[in-house]
Amino acid sequence: MRLRADAGYFDGKLARVAFLEGVEFAIGAKRIAPLWRLLSGLSKQDWTDAIGMDGARVAVASYPWMSA
Structure with missing residues (x-):
């Protein structure tokens, strides 16, 4: 199962x-x-090219709460 949410749902509880x-x-x-x-x-x-989004770049990073 995977979850994808836009910035309107940016919430530490959800993550x-x-x-x-x-x-x-x-x-x-x-x-x-x-x-x-x-x-x-x-x-x-x-950083790498985003799929299907010309000119967009994406990266994966750990947010600080993941380290705690």
Whole structure:
């Protein structure tokens, strides 16, 4: 099972439940300061072309709550 949600559903509770239940997930994130700090730590090699979205790039990163 997989979960995909847009930025309107960006919520730590939703992500935690998905993570704890073993559900693969992607949740669009609001452009908040902690997210910009996380993204600034990604290297050029962390990004790849998005499928079916000309000119868009995507990267996967762990959000801080996943480390706790």
